Amino acid sequence: MGWLQRLFGMEKPQNAQVNPTPQAAAATESVPPERLGLNGEYDQSGLAKRVALAFDEDPGLTDVDTLYVAQTGSTVVLKGKVPSQDILQKMVSVARNVQGATDVTTDQVSIG
Numbered sequence: 001m002g003w004l005q006r007l008f009g010m011e012k013p014q015n016a017q018v019n020p021t022p023q024a025a026a027a028t029e030s031v032p033p034e035r036l037g038l039n040g041e042y043d044q045s046g047l048a049k050r051v052a053l054a055f056d057e058d059p060g061l062t063d064v065d066t067l068y069v070a071q072t073g074s075t076v077v078l079k080g081k082v083p084s085q086d087i088l089q090k091m092v093s094v095a096r097n098v099q100g101a102t103d104v105t106t107d108q109v110s111i112g
Helices: 005-007 046-059 085-096
Strands: 066-072 077-080 105-111
Touching: 005 046, 005 066, 046 066, 046 077, 046 085, 077 085, 085 105
Parallel strands: 077 105
Antiparallel strands: 066 077
């Protein structure tokens, strides 16, 4: 089971992208980067879903079923448990490269 399936109960949508082009609902309206969904639509959990997609697409990361991805505004929040510091560092690096992520917090993650 992948990250998107486990965390959000969804399969990867067709044409889903980690950093999609925003789809403006109206010419004067824009979607904040942290609310950008998998296909460029507005999504309250868009950043967390795109980070989960980035984890799914990275061949060096497998689904760690004891770790969860959330967001507070433009901050990615990782919580739970990971097997090693190396895996956590890789996840932080991947998450930081997702458009709209201004910070990644790991203070709720234990290693071991």
